[in-house]
Amino acid sequence: MNADYQYLVAKIQGALAEDPRVNMLDIKIMVIQNRVHIMGEVLSEERRAAAGAVVSAVAPGIEVRNELRILDVSSPAEPEVIID
């Protein structure tokens, strides 16, 4: 990764953490050629869209590939027995 890309990744990471519509610290960011890929899981479609918008604002003129998925919730599992 060249220096400009490194700084861009850090800038996007900061924006995703600090923007009140997102506030996520664990979105994976990759810059390949002139594209930014954002990956991981978010809790809602609203947050997914907001993350894409935040990245577009921070990196104007760069294509954003929003590969975030909505977190899938399954039923509660069987209890685990813990013996004192």
Add this chain to the structure above:
Amino acid sequence: MIRVAAVGDVHFSDTPDKKLGEYWSRLHEQADLFLLAGDLTTHGGLDQARALASQLESVQVPVLAVLGNHDYHSDQSDRICRLMEEAGVTMLEGSSAILAVNGETIGIAGTSGFGGGFAGACGSAFGERAMKAFIHHTERLAFGLEKSLTEMKTDFRVALLHYSPIKDTIAGERLEIYPFLGSYLLAEAIDRAGADLVIHGHAHHGQEKGVTARGIPVRNVAFPMLHRPYAVYDLERNPAAIAISSESDLVRA
């Protein structure tokens, strides 16, 4: 037996989460109490706390919680705690609560905890004021946790945290951020005081299960990792320990 349900990192926005709410409304079928391991909100907004409080109205067992780093972001942690308390949630920070369930007692000692890293690769209270303040903050919280655990004389004792006390349950996260995910000082305090179970969140990409150096079970219940509305842990007394305890009672009598 006491059944403990737990989840962390639900990161509520301004609107209730209907799907979680549906599961939580039936939680009493599986558990006697419900623990929330911090990061209740997205960024510590009062509307977010209200949305969670409203969702918790349907939960029919006692709810106890600690705050996480996201809940502190807007500098309104006191108001969030008040709001949650008004909704019937017991908020813990350097404090504990004792519940009686089916003739047995359980004590929950809670703190958010903080970072610093793990033995062999951790920060020290050395150098700049900011660095010393960082480590001293974790030391203070660990001390409070140890005190709360030590003072509880209950059948079961649980430590409820947001940050992790051990590395096992954050494995899967990037090594570079380990010092921001927890501190061995928390585990050391728990091992000195003793506990039956440790619950934490914060590590979205970690593992559910681990143990402290002295073998106390640690469970990471971060919602984005669990992919479940909560986990349930059934705490049971060891039959051998009960037999020894009864014998001692007879001797004393």
